Amino acid sequence: MNIENIKSQFPIFSKKINGKQLVYLDSSNSSQKPASVINRLDSFYKNEFSNIGRSIHSLSVNATNKFDETRMSVKKFINANSKEEIIFTKNATESINLVASTFGQQNIKTGDEILITELEHHSNYVPWHYLRENKGAVIKFAPINDDGDIVISELEKLINSKTKIIAVTHLSNVTGTIVPVKEIIDIAHKKNIPVLVDGCQSAPHLKIDVKDLDCDFYAISGHKVYGPTGVGILYAKKKWLEQLPPYMGGGGMISEVKKDKITYAQLPEKYEAGTMPTAEVIAFNESIKFMESVGIENLVSHERELTNYALEKLKTINSVCIVGNPKNKAGVISFTIKGVHPHDIATILDEDAVAIRAGHHCCQILHEKLKLNATARVSFGIYNTKEDVDILCKAIENCRKVFNLK
Amino acid sequence: MNIENIKSQFPIFSKKINGKQLVYLDSSNSSQKPASVINRLDSFYKNEFSNIGRSIHSLSVNATNKFDETRMSVKKFINANSKEEIIFTKNATESINLVASTFGQQNIKTGDEILITELEHHSNYVPWHYLRENKGAVIKFAPINDDGDIVISELEKLINSKTKIIAVTHLSNVTGTIVPVKEIIDIAHKKNIPVLVDGCQSAPHLKIDVKDLDCDFYAISGHKVYGPTGVGILYAKKKWLEQLPPYMGGGGMISEVKKDKITYAQLPEKYEAGTMPTAEVIAFNESIKFMESVGIENLVSHERELTNYALEKLKTINSVCIVGNPKNKAGVISFTIKGVHPHDIATILDEDAVAIRAGHHCCQILHEKLKLNATARVSFGIYNTKEDVDILCKAIENCRKVFNLK
Amino acid sequence: MDLKELYQDIILEHGKSPRNYGKCLGYNHNAIGHNPLCGDQVHVYLKLNQKKMVEELTFEGSGCAISIASTSIMTELVKGKSFQTAKKIVAEFLSMIKTGSKIATKDLNEDQKIKIMSLSGVKQYPMRVKCATLSWHTLVSAMDKKIDDVNTEVVD
Amino acid sequence: MDLKELYQDIILEHGKSPRNYGKCLGYNHNAIGHNPLCGDQVHVYLKLNQKKMVEELTFEGSGCAISIASTSIMTELVKGKSFQTAKKIVAEFLSMIKTGSKIATKDLNEDQKIKIMSLSGVKQYPMRVKCATLSWHTLVSAMDKKIDDVNTEVVD
């Protein structure tokens, strides 16, 4: 696999920042986009634009077919059973809110328990918190150990007859921990408890197979897998989508509307109210094609190599501390520098056109557990190279210099 | 105003359909996009892409500022008091769901009444229906008369002490009726009842001034006002956004997250959970600039002229019936042809590259009232010309020919 | 594609003057189908006699020329057929509309084949396929009596 | 822009060894400010005496060098000032950070002016403005005792 060739497919890397080559290490936040995706947006808007589903004219027929093709691609990409299990949302946050809200309406009563983990992103906690506020549910947090791994035996202890759903990330956006979700799902299913997997970080970094995982729900952000902003995905087993109530109400999700009664459309339309991010979903097909052209195995091994290389190099820098040491890790490294606050690190690195993120990364629970207010985070995409890591390390040295560290 | 010049700003019109010039008369469904909007998406993705708000690096700072500029433009465009009153959603349907859900949570109990009208789009009915299902609310429908006008005195009669909110469209997407929402808001406010205005069709066709209207909520779809898909807008008075609970939960909308407690961010972030349609919102600024470059007054008068011209011409065609005859009408004309079902009309017109919409246009209540299963709809954008209307009328003649009508 | 291939005279004629319209006496099966895209609806009434023969087949509903003609033609062709044959005819029709396959069955005479094939032009108009197939799906559902409602969104 | 203009020695020094850290005895005003962007938090303790003079001003919290240095310098400059003067200094500081205006007040001596102006480099770093201004907003809120929580999202 030729990374320079892949990198050249991303127009942004021909741009200079502060006169320097951009070293983009913030892909966990949002990935850059290959030309094929950007050009598809362009060509769709310029030559083919129409809304889908509702009109009979040729433009609309074409758009409807193209939209459907993306749904088929997503189905294949994550190995779902049918395209009716693929719902388009605006982001993974909506995907999780959709599940929490509809599942909660139907299945959560006072005292029921929702089990999440200390690794969760706010987007996989706040939606469940609403059920605590509005329905009297109880939220339990499966703990992590010092390495940043979920302790399965501890998680298991927290499951009881009141546990109604488990929501867990597949890959931590802070420690890079790969969570053994399949094992968790097995445990849960033995007790008839459904599991939602937050796949925001796994989708760009791992091979996803929802059939193999047997998860009930899987949430993905399009913009983190080389897609346009404005597109999220919810995979859900058909039985859930059939039995749960609809989420947003409006055009496109109904069957029959009367003054006293409304019936809803079939799947997947039941969960797609109003005008979709039509162009963005259609262009998202190119993101999947891009990932397939690279090959998920190649992507995984490239990122693994990069991550290991970066860990090695970072560890040799004085006063750098890596956050967590999970058994399996992918694409995400958070660290601190003794004596330099992460915000200062980010500002100083930016001067060298090295884009990283600093803060709590929407994981305050995890940071509280780690007794850190903030961390600096490096996250990789398929376009990153060892040279990027070298430049990162040099920039960190500069950071130490600015702060007069020994 | 030179329409040919304006039309040339829309790349799609250089495309041929079935070897013919596209006559796009489906703008109420979704408008075409000017090159400036499409190019802004392209340049943002190619040169500037980053997520907003959460990172400190230069790309992110730039994106955050650009995002904020759109918010300021929207504020100015609809004359809101402050940018904190402008919430970005994925579409107008989400905007209305947001209000129905949060307002409902706080203010609707069993027996409370919600007043809507017979003109409403499903997106301004289904979200309220949920409150009927889940909270025991009652929905009342203000009737229209034979012309397709809301009868204000009838609407007034339906208001009583149990009426908690009124939700009404500003412009019907079927009859083109301009609803005197200001008058309705005056009546409602005298009784301390807030009003949501569905501005989906008015935003592209009329000058919007939320301060003058004094509405409590105003919902807009970006894709109907020459913007990208994936962007919706909710205007709401600050007092409401402050007092209502949040809608979706997740990253970006929190202040502090603890295991036992969560506090929410200030406005507007409180209502913007997860990654926004960043690029699309940024490009949407160009849509507003486009509309301002044309001048809303010019747009309104051009479309009025077109609408009148089309009405005149259509009325001369045998067996064509115009749906509704409202006092004030803008940009939207629905019709039927005696002996030809609207679906057949749409298919036949499409053969001449005339794109119209056929069906119930997400207004089944209205169609039931009109005793019609479906109608054919022509809707204008700034790029339409009298020539388009002429081609439409010729295509309708062809339609009559295919069906051997006299 | 020529519009006249879609709107053949036979279709226009059936669209305008549908056969077997109304509720037949003594029906023992029925089902409603609707197309959420447009709100069109069809109600199929069926009388299966003791020999499992389609003794009566009628419909009520509104829709476009394609949909009404398709339903009208369906009632004509299926009436008088056995349960099995009826099912076979439906399958051949659906396959013709979706894949463009020819009508091969010996259960229809030449005249009837011409009628059913007059609907084959619909294949070129993807958005209209549902108009043509709704009543056929509804017929199956009435015969099977499994569910009452057919929704074109599912079955296509 | 040179990083050394942002990270001047005086800022690094205050960032590392902040003055007036901790909870002062007998405080009668206090407020918490936090920056939802990063989770940083500052708690300002203030003792206003009967003459409405800032007798004590301390803080607790964590944050980046900019934020800690800014808070530390703030406590140094505002302590001992009258209520009115304190407000004026805050206003001049905020205006410096936002518009780049000069510090003109006669209420600070030259040394103090150099200190406060060491923070002026922040203006070039929009994402860091909140780091520098959070504690100052929190001080105002403590003085006014209107609300307990300050949130940089609002006030900037």
Ligand SMILES: Cc1ncc(COP(=O)(O)O)c(C=O)c1O
């Ligand atoms: C009057 C009206 N309200 C609401 C909507 C829903 O807008 P969207 O589909 O963008 O959510 C539409 C358009 O479909 C409309 O015309």
Ligand SMILES: Cc1ncc(COP(=O)(O)O)c(C=O)c1O
């Ligand atoms: C683990 C995880 N979950 C959820 C999210 C939320 O995704 P989005 O902002 O696209 O809704 C993110 C990214 O921000 C994430 O990293």
